[in-house]
Amino acid sequence: MIMTEQGETGEAITILLVEDDAPTCWRLQDALAKAGYEVRSAGTLAEARQALAAGAPRVLLTDLRLPDGHGVELIREMRQRFPDTEIMVISALGDEESVISAITVGATGYLLKDAFPTDIATTVRDLVAGHSPISASIARFIVRRTQGAAQNSAEPPPGPALNTARLTPREIDILWGIAKGFSYAEIASHLGLSKQTVPGHIKNIYRKLEVHTRSEAVFEAVQQGLIKL
Amino acid sequence: MSEIAAKAPTKAPTRPRRRLIASRLVPYLLLQALIVIVTILGIRLLQPSDPDDYAVDDFSAREDGLTRPVTLPHFTSSRYSLADPPIYAGTFTFRSGDAASGWSVFLPRFSNAVEVAVNGVVVLDSRRDTNANRPDRNTPQIAAIPASLLREGGNEITVRLFVWGPLKGFLDTVYVGPDAALRPAYETRTLLFVTLPVVFSAWQAILAVILAIMWLMRRHEPVYGVLATAMVLGVVQAFAPPPVPPATVSHLAAVLLASAPIESALIVVFGVLFFGWRWPRYGTLLFVPGVLVFVVGLIGGPPLPRILFLVLGIPTVGLCLFLMACVTATAVVRRQDAASFTIGCAVTIVLVCWVQDMLTVLDIVSNDRIFVSRLSYSAMLVAIGAGLTWRFARALNQVDSFAGQLVTRVREAEERLKASFAREEERARAAALANERTRLMRDLHDGLGGQLVSIVALSERGSTGASITDAARAALKDLRLVIDSMDDIGGDLMLALGSWRERATAQLRPHDITLDWRVATPQGLPLHPELRPWHVVQIVRILDEAVTNAVKHAQARRIAVTIDTFDAGQGPYGVISVTDDGGGFALAGNGEAAGAGQTARGLRNMKSRAARCGAVLDLTSDSSGTRVRLKLPQRFPDSDMAAG
Numbered sequence: 001m002i003m004t005e006q007g008e009t010g011e012a013i014t015i016l017l018v019e020d021d022a023p024t025c026w027r028l029q030d031a032l033a034k035a036g037y038e039v040r041s042a043g044t045l046a047e048a049r050q051a052l053a054a055g056a057p058r059v060l061l062t063d064l065r066l067p068d069g070h071g072v073e074l075i076r077e078m079r080q081r082f083p084d085t086e087i088m089v090i091s092a093l094g095d096e097e098s099v100i101s102a103i104t105v106g107a108t109g110y111l112l113k114d115a116f117p118t119d120i121a122t123t124v125r126d127l128v129a130g131h132s133p134i135s136a137s138i139a140r141f142i143v144r145r146t147q148g149a150a151q152n153s154a155e156p157p158p159g160p161a162l163n164t165a166r167l168t169p170r171e172i173d174i175l176w177g178i179a180k181g182f183s184y185a186e187i188a189s190h191l192g193l194s195k196q197t198v199p200g201h202i203k204n205i206y207r208k209l210e211v212h213t214r215s216e217a218v219f220e221a222v223q224q225g226l227i228k229l
Numbered sequence: 230m231s232e233i234a235a236k237a238p239t240k241a242p243t244r245p246r247r248r249l250i251a252s253r254l255v256p257y258l259l260l261q262a263l264i265v266i267v268t269i270l271g272i273r274l275l276q277p278s279d280p281d282d283y284a285v286d287d288f289s290a291r292e293d294g295l296t297r298p299v300t301l302p303h304f305t306s307s308r309y310s311l312a313d314p315p316i317y318a319g320t321f322t323f324r325s326g327d328a329a330s331g332w333s334v335f336l337p338r339f340s341n342a343v344e345v346a347v348n349g350v351v352v353l354d355s356r357r358d359t360n361a362n363r364p365d366r367n368t369p370q371i372a373a374i375p376a377s378l379l380r381e382g383g384n385e386i387t388v389r390l391f392v393w394g395p396l397k398g399f400l401d402t403v404y405v406g407p408d409a410a411l412r413p414a415y416e417t418r419t420l421l422f423v424t425l426p427v428v429f430s431a432w433q434a435i436l437a438v439i440l441a442i443m444w445l446m447r448r449h450e451p452v453y454g455v456l457a458t459a460m461v462l463g464v465v466q467a468f469a470p471p472p473v474p475p476a477t478v479s480h481l482a483a484v485l486l487a488s489a490p491i492e493s494a495l496i497v498v499f500g501v502l503f504f505g506w507r508w509p510r511y512g513t514l515l516f517v518p519g520v521l522v523f524v525v526g527l528i529g530g531p532p533l534p535r536i537l538f539l540v541l542g543i544p545t546v547g548l549c550l551f552l553m554a555c556v557t558a559t560a561v562v563r564r565q566d567a568a569s570f571t572i573g574c575a576v577t578i579v580l581v582c583w584v585q586d587m588l589t590v591l592d593i594v595s596n597d598r599i600f601v602s603r604l605s606y607s608a609m610l611v612a613i614g615a616g617l618t619w620r621f622a623r624a625l626n627q628v629d630s631f632a633g634q635l636v637t638r639v640r641e642a643e644e645r646l647k648a649s650f651a652r653e654e655e656r657a658r659a660a661a662l663a664n665e666r667t668r669l670m671r672d673l674h675d676g677l678g679g680q681l682v683s684i685v686a687l688s689e690r691g692s693t694g695a696s697i698t699d700a701a702r703a704a705l706k707d708l709r710l711v712i713d714s715m716d717d718i719g720g721d722l723m724l725a726l727g728s729w730r731e732r733a734t735a736q737l738r739p740h741d742i743t744l745d746w747r748v749a750t751p752q753g754l755p756l757h758p759e760l761r762p763w764h765v766v767q768i769v770r771i772l773d774e775a776v777t778n779a780v781k782h783a784q785a786r787r788i789a790v791t792i793d794t795f796d797a798g799q800g801p802y803g804v805i806s807v808t809d810d811g812g813g814f815a816l817a818g819n820g821e822a823a824g825a826g827q828t829a830r831g832l833r834n835m836k837s838r839a840a841r842c843g844a845v846l847d848l849t850s851d852s853s854g855t856r857v858r859l860k861l862p863q864r865f866p867d868s869d870m871a872a873g
Contacts, residue, residue: 093709096716114705116739136727137713144717180753181727181746190751 012038013128014055018048018062018074019090024113028061028090028120035121045069049077056082059124061111063090064098072105079106079210086127096141100162100209108132108206131199132206139178142209146172166208174201253562257570261554261577268581272601277417279337283406285386288319302338302597305390305398309532315398317388321405323379332379334386335371335411337418338401338597340364342391345403347374348384356391360423362471363486364396365603369418373408394532395539396590399598422604429607430467433460436614443621452502456617459495460610462488467607487526487538491519493549499613500553504560504569515552518545539590546602547587550580568616575609582606668763669711676707676770706732710769714762722803722861723753725765726772726792733776737788740780745789754803755794757865764865767838768805771846774835775807775857783811783855803861813850842866 015032019025020043032039040057042048045068051057060078064071075087089102089110099110109132111123123133146164167175170191177187188195286301292315305315323332334345334352341364345353353372355361361368378384386405392398404411437460444454469485494515501508518541526534557573582602588594684700709732718724734744772790779785791806832848835857839846843862848855 093705093712095712114702116735119735119738136724136731137716140716140718140724140727144719147719179727180721180723180748181730182748183746186746186748 012036013059013124014038014040014057015059015061015124016048016051016057017041018043018045018060018066018071020044020063020065020067024090027117028111028113031117031120032124034117035124037121037124043067045071045074048074052078052081056085058085059128060085060087061090061124062087064102072101075102075107076105088123088127094135094137096138099135099138100141103138103206103209104162104211106210108203109134110138126199130203132203134175134178134202134205136179136181139175142167142205143172143175143179146175162209163211164209167205171201171205171208174198175205178202250562253565254558257558257561257573261573264574264577265581268578269585272582272585275421276597276599277337277414277421279402279414280335280404280406280410283335283404283410285319285321285403285405288317288388288403291316291318301403302399302401302595304592305392305400307394307397308392309394311391311393314389314391317390317400317403319386319388319403320383321386322382323384325379325381330407330409331376332374332406333371333408333411334374335369335404335406335415336388336401337369337404337414338367338399338599339370339390340396340399340598341393343370343400344389344391345372346387346389347378348380349387350375350378352378359470365600366426367418367422367599369415369422371411371415374405393535395536397592401597422599426467426604426607429604429611430464432611433467433607433614434464436611436618437461437464439618440614452499453617455495455499455502456614459492459499460614462492462495463607463610466492487522487534487542488519489538490522490542490545490549491516493546494519496610497549497552497556500556500560500572503572504556504564515545515549518542543587543590547580547583550576550583554580568620571616572613575612579605579609665762672711672714672763672766676711677704680704680707702736706736706773710766710773714765714769718760718765720756720758720760721753722757722760722765722768723748723792725769726754726805729769729772730790733772733790736776737780742780742785743787745787747789747791749791749793753792753794754861755801759865759867761865764842767842768844768859768861771835771838771844771857771859772805772807774831775855778831779807779809779811779855783809783813785809785811785854800863802863805859805861807857807859808854810854813852813855 015037017025017028017032017039019028019041022043025041025043029039029041037059040051042051043066045066048062060075062071062074066074071089075089078085078087087102087107089099089107090113091098091110092113094110094112099107102110109123109127111120115123126133142162142164145162146167173191174187177190182190184198185195187193188198193201288299288301288303289296290299290303290305292305293313299317301317303317334347336343336345336353336355339355342356342362343353344351344355352374353370355368355370358368358370360366361370384405386403388400388403390398390400404414437457440453440457440460444450444457447453465485466488471486497515498508498512501512522534522537522542525537553576554573557569557576560569561573579602582605585594586600586602589598589600680700680703684697684704687697687700710729713728714725730744730746737744776788779788787810789806789808791804791808793804793806794801795804796802835848836846839859843864843866845860847858847860849858850856
């Protein structure tokens, strides 16, 4: 196992870990530090903001429920101030509710709190390499929401609001493949793609699901005919 | 004694009924008696008054070569020939002082026709007036006497009375005087006995049309048709030209004038139908006299119809009126409603008029030979027709209000239905929620609960490390499974298997075991719209168990999951196989007793889970590996097959 993770410049990759539960925090920190990352940790939103004053981390890992606020606020701030930072949400169950709300403000994946240390390190490494991880259940949630939008149902579907209008048919096909448990290689061969392009597509999907600002949200809504001006 | 005692109870119930009938019939009969009196008085009072100052009633009548002095009104014998009619000769005094307005001769009543001559010159021949030739219409006649004919002082007047049987000839008092003095009396009689019947007939014609239309639109109510027919007959009778002997007229016109018995029989039919009874078959006999008059009249020609009409027709009319009176009286007793009362009173009036006319015809009552039954009958028909139309209009109103009520009721029913539907929906939702809760409880109890308990037990025993971690991980995994299973996957089991693959891969990675994933068909498994979360939980637990067994007990290095779809002609079904390259259960069983026990229990669990979902589990194990084959059903069962 490689003991030190380094960025393209050779410097150690910095991670800001925001997690209020101390044992979980230690566990993740240990796993990441062992893998060679430079980890700073924060227990609250205030501490996280303080840590940001010193400079932008390469990766932000944040829990959503924090004692003094919601992780979504932090993610949104981060996307605005440091667009290059990769953001991942830490979740106990990886449920759609929390993960999707994080994705819409700019997160590009999630990390399970009980993941094995090796998996934690691998996930972060992939993220830094530009591979946004996506789980079958999140993919399933997104594609089912695209179906719901196509059916034009009068009632808004349960769960967090999600705008799937900008997704291309190909991206939706990829999501279907992931939802059904196919690997990237299998998806690529089914769809006639190169295996290497699949992670890029997933990153695009995340970007398209992100609602950057209020005005953009309004713009989106108008584009989709949700609001009549 | 005993017979009386035995009879008493059977008689008892009829007594109150009789009393009831009596209590209803007696007042009605009293009312009818009152109407009879009023009618008779009315006929007397309505007798038109004539200008008696100008009456000429001393005549000498020459009949069959015999001359004798008579006083008018005078009856003469019936005859069938117009040759040699009775001639009445009289004198009147003319004073030229009264000549300003001209003088007229006025004959209020005669039958059947008169020819009046003054000083030998004919001034009036009533045979040219068709109305005057009807014996049933008391048509008066008036004629101006040309001034040149009149002589100061005594003048001669002769009246030739034409009679055609079977009725006796009749000549009422003749009035000669200034036109101004005679004209009003003439006008009054014309109005009463000529204009009024024509008005009634016109009215009858209109009602006949209305009733005929009603009957055409409502064939199941013949009562309208019967009344319309009666009215048509009445109208035809009123407007048919009466034949004047010796003129040869069609037989048809002759018999149409004698159609009154048929008409009255129709009225009886109407009465019976109107009050809701069935027309008895023998009731047709009532038409026999009328038809007889008709047929004989058609064959024989005049004066046969007239004779038959007198001897057969008029009694039939009377019989019909009597029957009608009985019918209405019964209706009054039974129904006690306005319609039966009104018609009953009308029938009584007509009956009285008929009796009066009969008495007049038979010379029992001297009434200046004014026939009133035809007039009263027409009035009755008009009243009945108007009443029927009124009833029809009222029925239409009832239909309208019924339609309104119906709309209201439908709306109410709709509201009730909506409410009950909402209630039912609420109940169904509550039931579904309760079911889901039960399901969730069982799922949590089966997995998470047991694992948490074992964590507690392990930590109480002070054990550290792997066992607690494994139990906690299993608990988390199960929690994720339960949460995951709640998501709507639209019947596509592949979506649930996709998540499971991720979890299994993560689970196997630390053990360095590879998970081969092979989906034989591009679309994966067939869709199952009936797939429920608890099915998913059971299937995923079976797969978990298979993988856990492979890791823990068979020390496998490679686990392959194959998803395949088969179709044996009865619809497609899926098969999920979990194959490992481990040592198999038999070997593990021999080497490790405890492990074997656990494996056996796990196997039982897997089989029962499969059975609950209607799936079939097949396990083969040998030293080269283990293969768990789960054959999914074509249709997942609605209820938990092993529940309870």
